[in-house]
Amino acid sequence: MAVLGAGSIGCHLGGLLADTAEVVLIGRPGAMAAIEADGLTLTGPGEARRVTHRLTLATGAEAAAGADYVLVTVKSTDTAAAAAQLAPHLSPGTVVISFQNGLHNPALLRAALPDHPVLAGMVPYNVVRTGPAAFHQGSGGRVLLADAPDAAGFLAAAAGTGLRVAAHPDMPGVQAAKLVMNLNNAINALSDLPLREQLGRRAYRVCLARCQREALAAFRAAGIRPVQLGAVPPARMPLLLGLPDPLFRRLAGAALRIDAKARSSMWEDLQRGRPTEVDSLQGEVVALAERHGLRAPACARLVELVHQAERAGAGAARPWSGPELRAELG
CATH class of the missing domain: 1.10.1040.10 (N-(1-d-carboxylethyl)-l-norvaline Dehydrogenase; domain 2)
Structure with missing residues (x-):
């Protein structure tokens, strides 16, 4: 799996999924350098804490080549640019999942990446950066993902981690x-x-x-x-x-x-x-x-x-x- 836009939400998702999948985090050079030096620390909810070094770190969208799933976690204003950066590098069959705020990002990604399935996802809780390579989940909840056949691989990978995910039939709602x-x-x-x-x-x-x-x-x-x-x-x-x-x-x-x-x-x-x-x-x-x-x-x-x-x-x-x-x- 690749995570494009590895900020607070992206690092949280990628860090948890690294328990069962090969994960590439694609983010800002400074943030990736901090994780390279210290590992990725995830805390919360409550007193839960884990540190992982099982990550590949990158700063360019070309690192998404070969991924089965690409999780897009950039801000809504950056969606169009993210899609343009990904387009030349996605492998046939790669599934793109939008874990972003707002209403229109999945549609924007589908329009820009017509040869790839695009699914909507939703993270219900907040995650904040508490250090250069540390992120804290401040509340609970279950991540939701479009109920579609293309979601099966992601759901299977998440099942063996601390990431609680469920399929939902009405992602626009x-x-x-x-x-x-x-x-x-x-x-x-x-x-x-x-x-x-x-x-x-x-x-x-x-x-x-x-x-x-x-x-x-x-x-x-x-x-x-x-x-x-x-x-x-x-x-x-x-x-x-x-x-x-x-x-x-x-x-x-x-x-x-x-x-x-x-x-x-x-x-x-x-x-x-x-x-x-x-x-x-x-x-x-x-x-x-x-x-x-x-x-x-x-x-x-x-x-x-x-x-x-x-x-x-x-x-x-x-x-x-x-x-x-x-x-x-x-």
Whole structure:
């Protein structure tokens, strides 16, 4: 297996799959050099820890040649470029799996790689970099993959590892549900708080509920039905989020069973001075709403605030308190 875009999610997936498969990580030179020097350390959920050196490391897409599966874990803005880099090197029969945020990446990959099966996948939990070659899974969940014959080899390889994977018949609905959950990424990034602490404060949850209501309205207009991934149906999430803190903690205990270290990937991007995926999350809601004659003002304002934070530079963005952010969203 090859992993193109071996950042937090890519290293996590590749490191676990190395128990049963030959894995090539393709990533930035600095990141690959750190893994070469120290091995890849994966921690979480909880106190779980493993270090692996059983990896081939590379910095160019040509290293994907001969792979049975190529896992694409680049940011959505880099999907088209990733497909162009892969196209000359994929072997006949290579299956490509998109483990990316957003709604459109599998379709983009299929259009660019018409001779190869492309499957949609979804990682439900967050993974953050905790050191040059160390990555931490902050919450639990089962990775989902399109229920298709081409997924069989991947599922068989994952079965012998610590990676929990299941096939799902409705990946568009899964991706929509993941987008609804990922709308918290921007709020967490702007709060500069760990996820558990941020979600424990009602003002931040009210901001998330506003974004989710806008997303659910846009999905209804577009005929998209997010599936239920957890204990609460997507349509009821905004109501739950708006409850007072003590009642929320009692009713949504699972939502707060998050490692104290856990933060969103967008927070990590802002800390490292990298572009975020806000345009593929809140920005996607704004675009979908506009196509159906709706507005999504809370999502639109969060897009603006995250881009302002990007322009501030690595780790220099102002933190927003819950009441401040709630007032800003109107």
